[in-house]
Structures are given as structure tokens and as C-alpha cells.
Amino acid sequence: MSNKPYYSSVTKKIIMSLMGLFLVTFLVVHLTLNSFLLFSNDLFNEGAHFMGTNVFIQVFQWVLFAGFAIHIFYGIVLQIQNWMSRPKGYKRRAFMEQSPFSKYMIYTGLLIFIFLIIHLGNFFFVKMGWIGNGVPLTSNGEENMAQLVRSLFQYGGYVTFYVVMFLLMGFHLDHAFQSAFQTLGLNHKTYWGFIKGLSRAYAIVITLGFVIIPLFIYFKIV
Amino acid sequence: MDLKLKIWRQASQTDKGQFVDYDVQDISPDTSFLEMIDILNDKLVEKGDDPVAFDHDCREGICGMCSMFINGHPHGPESATTTCQLHMRKFKDGETIVIEPWRARPFPVIKDLIVDRSAFDEIIRAGGYISTSTGGVPDANAVPIRRENAELAMDAAACIGCGACVAACKNASAMLFVSAKISQFALLPQGKVEAKDRVKEMVAKMDELGFGNCTNTYACEAECPKEISITNIARLNRQFIGAKLG
Numbered sequence: 001m002s003n004k005p006y007y008s009s010v011t012k013k014i015i016m017s018l019m020g021l022f023l024v025t026f027l028v029v030h031l032t033l034n035s036f037l038l039f040s041n042d043l044f045n046e047g048a049h050f051m052g053t054n055v056f057i058q059v060f061q062w063v064l065f066a067g068f069a070i071h072i073f074y075g076i077v078l079q080i081q082n083w084m085s086r087p088k089g090y091k092r093r094a095f096m097e098q099s100p101f102s103k104y105m106i107y108t109g110l111l112i113f114i115f116l117i118i119h120l121g122n123f124f125f126v127k128m129g130w131i132g133n134g135v136p137l138t139s140n141g142e143e144n145m146a147q148l149v150r151s152l153f154q155y156g157g158y159v160t161f162y163v164v165m166f167l168l169m170g171f172h173l174d175h176a177f178q179s180a181f182q183t184l185g186l187n188h189k190t191y192w193g194f195i196k197g198l199s200r201a202y203a204i205v206i207t208l209g210f211v212i213i214p215l216f217i218y219f220k221i222v
Numbered sequence: 223m224d225l226k227l228k229i230w231r232q233a234s235q236t237d238k239g240q241f242v243d244y245d246v247q248d249i250s251p252d253t254s255f256l257e258m259i260d261i262l263n264d265k266l267v268e269k270g271d272d273p274v275a276f277d278h279d280c281r282e283g284i285c286g287m288c289s290m291f292i293n294g295h296p297h298g299p300e301s302a303t304t305t306c307q308l309h310m311r312k313f314k315d316g317e318t319i320v321i322e323p324w325r326a327r328p329f330p331v332i333k334d335l336i337v338d339r340s341a342f343d344e345i346i347r348a349g350g351y352i353s354t355s356t357g358g359v360p361d362a363n364a365v366p367i368r369r370e371n372a373e374l375a376m377d378a379a380a381c382i383g384c385g386a387c388v389a390a391c392k393n394a395s396a397m398l399f400v401s402a403k404i405s406q407f408a409l410l411p412q413g414k415v416e417a418k419d420r421v422k423e424m425v426a427k428m429d430e431l432g433f434g435n436c437t438n439t440y441a442c443e444a445e446c447p448k449e450i451s452i453t454n455i456a457r458l459n460r461q462f463i464g465a466k467l468g
Contacts, residue, residue: 008425009435010462078435082393085327085434091228091241092320094294096390098440103392105437179438185460187453 009081012074017180019071024177024202026064031209038213038222041146045138048145052127072113079106101175108172115165122152153217163211170207177202223249223310226318227262229274232331235338239331241320251311255298256281256288258310275334283307283447286382289389290335291322296386296445304384304447324385326394328431341431342383342399348427349420350403352412371409378405380448387442387450393434398442400428401458402450408461418465425462 007015033051036044051057097103126132126148135143136151153159177199181187186195216222224247232239246262253261256278263273279287288305292298298308313319323331328341379402387398404421407413413420436455443452 006426006429008422008462009429010425010459011466013435014459014463078437082395082434082437085394085432086325086392087327088325090291090294090322090325091230092294092322094299096295096439096441096444097392098444099438102437102439175438182438182452182456183459185456185458185463187456189453192453 009078012078013183016071016074016078017183019067019074020176020180022064022067023071024173024180026067027173027206031206034213035209037146037149038216041144041150044146044149045142045144049143052143068116072109075106075109099175099179101171102179105172105175108168111165111168112172115169123148150217153214156218159214159218162214166207166210169210170203173206174200174203223251223313223315225249225258225310225313225316228318228320229334230322230331231274231334232323233272233333235330235332249310251309253310254281254306255290255292255308255310256306275332275336277336278306281306284382286384289324289337289339289384289386291324291389293320296324296389297384297447301444302447302449304382307447324389326385326388326433328394328396328433329385329388337385339383339385341433342385342396344431345396345400345424345427346403349416349423350407352407353416356412365411367410375406375409378402378409378450378454381406381446381450382448384447386445386447388433390441390445391434391436392439392441393437395436395442396428396431396433397436397455397458398446398450398452400424401454404461405454405457408457417461421458421461421465425458 033044033047036047095103101108121131123145127135127143127145135145136147138144138147153162178196181195224245227244227246228241229244230239231242244262246258246265249258249261256276259274259276266273277287277289279285281288283304283306286304288297290297290305292305292308297303297305298312300308300312321335323329323335324337324339326337329337329339332338381399381402383399385399388394388396391398404417404424407420408417438452438455440452443450
């Protein structure tokens, strides 16, 4: 083997899976913060304020963006290589994938990426003052992120779009979580069933968690 | 049984190829799939037509030569079965059967249903061996081996290198094959000496030949006629990480 540096298929997948697990952790933090909206606007605003001012979080958010970028970049690179590996397809091909959503990862991934851009435009970019009229203020003159979120979730169309996107996210996560463990070599008969179950449970909890918040707000339950 | 066959015909590697329809009649349900093709070929030869070219050798399910993609599955619809061990009773009378060659860039079609699988040989040449002489047959208990490892190594060694994993995978990945060949050595003391070099060299060769990347769809395991487990792929990944980290 030559000594020229190259990233093997396995290396690329390992990097992608590590970034994926990082994003999996991020989603738990994000959902926890969002869930504050179910209890009180003030609690949510305090959480948002902490996330927006804490130095560690401020640094970490750029690490997070890098994580997204690397995950998406390698996802696209690997997919292009995969398309190239079979120039002529089959006339008849059965559905053989045992992890059903694995077949559509590039498509769910790309749709989630589009959602991410829109989502950043609705909240993060507004908060940063890059677009829009800025975040509305509370009577104390503090940023009222809760009102920003609630005003957006008054639109049925947006809520529908948000819910559909998180269902796609759930499909993506259902495969992704356990797939990352397989890529990292963590598959053994003694615990593989647990990892697959945990993967499905994680996908369901994250999806339901993110979906019920806009629905509860839209139907004025909270 | 009367059957309608839709078979991929391609005169040479450079020919464009196309599906050709054939009708076969009075096929016994106990006929094997390859025997059914033999019957078709006899009729084609009688008519002066070119018979359908296909790979086969032992016809006992152990050589890995037969390689047809039948009705959407490598080796046909029956699980854990090679094409030669598939029988026509698995199909319905009057059914249309689509028969295609393995499709993958590293497996070019040579003629009709025959593909060039020498890419697998190249992967083996890259590291799928033990380079030191292991001498004569040792005494059975001279080299202590954990029973579970012996069983797992034997299970991995059951891979017949037919290429069904590549054919089934939506990415045409060869990871199940490569991982089986790595595992059969990695689990045994004789193979551990060169394990780090082996996994790096074989993965590099697999990539160089243009196989796709494994995305853990697990279609390979489901379609493998020898039921090679995807835990071998996880072992390859562990070995690879270990080799790269030192």
C-alpha cells in the first residue's frame, strides 16, 4: 500500500458516525430546552438566555455547526461513491434492507438539511439579528424567545411542515442511532438487541417530543 | 410447470445487452433452477441459438460459482440457499421469472449472466492469507483456542465468496465478504500476527476496486446463502480502528 494519505471508506464512516452520535446528544439537549415551553414561558426564556450567553455553549455551538457540516459532507461523499458503484441497476429488486429507513438516508438527510436552514432562519438568525426585526422583548426588556416560537406555531401550515420534518427526522434517527454503533464495531449478540431497541425508542421519543410542542401550542393546550 | 423467463442477454463485456423473453414448458417442480436453465439451453441449441451463459460448478451449494439475481434476490427468493440448490417448486406455475447478472462496477458482465468476480481474488491477494509457514498439521490441542472463537471463525469461513452480498447491497458494498475473510483469521492465534496489516490492506483494496460503502442496511446478511453475520462487519470495524490507532 502506498504511503499517500487517504481516507478509507471505513474511516469516513467512523467519522460520520461519531459526528452523528454528537448530533444525537445535541438533539436531547435541544428537546430538553424546548420542553420548557410546555411548563412556562419564563423557564424557556431563561433556558434560551443561558444557551445564548454561556461561554461554553457559545464555543460549543460552532463545534456543533462543524459537526453538522462534517456529517453532511461525508454523507454526500459516501452516497456519490455508492451511486457510482452500481452504474446499471436491476430490472427487479426486492426490498431487502433489514433496517428499512437505511434505504432513504440521503433523502431524509437532505430534507432535514433544508429544514435546518429554514429553522435557523426562523430562530437562530433572528436571534443573532442577521434577519428580521429581532426577538420580541418581555416587559422587563429581555428577549422573549418563547413569544417568537409561539407566534410561529400559530400558523397551521408551518406546524404541519414542522411535524412532517420531524417524522422524517425520526425515520433518519431510527436507522442512524444503531448504525453508528455497528460502524464503531459495537455489535455483539449480548447487547445488540438492546442497542436496536434503544435506537427505536430514542427515535420515537425525540420525534414525539419535538412534535407535541408545536401541536400543543397550535391547539392552545399550553 | 410452464414459466415465462425474462433473461439478461449480453454477447460480450462491451455489448449493450438486453432482456430476452423465453417460454419453458413441462418443467418438473423438483427440477433445480440451473437444470431448468439447462433445459432451456438444450432447446436453444437445438434451434441453433446461442445458449444462455451462466456460472456454475459444484451444484452442491458450496463452490460459490452460481450467481444469478432471480426475481429481485441474489440466488432467488429462498433464504440461505444458493441458486443451484433452489428448486422450481418455489415458483408458481405460469410465473414470470426475471433473471439478471450481479450488478456492481467491480463485477463487469462477461457474457449474459456471467460476471467477472476476480475483484474478490484481488482483495484476498491484498491480505486474506497467513504469510508465514504454519508447518504441518499440528496436534489437535497444541494451540489452545477458545471454543467460541473457533465456532465464530468457522462460521466466517463458511463464506463461499459468491458475491451475493455485493449483489444484494444497494451500495454494492463488499464489506460482508471482506469482514468474513478478516474474521476467519482474526479470531485464531495464527491469524492475529498479521491482523492489523490485513485489515488495512484488504479495506484499501476493496475501496480501490470501486465497491460501495457499507451503510448498515443488513441486506447482505439477509441474502447471504451461508448466513454470514453482520457481526463480522462490526469486527472488521473494530479491527480497523485498532489497527489505525496503533
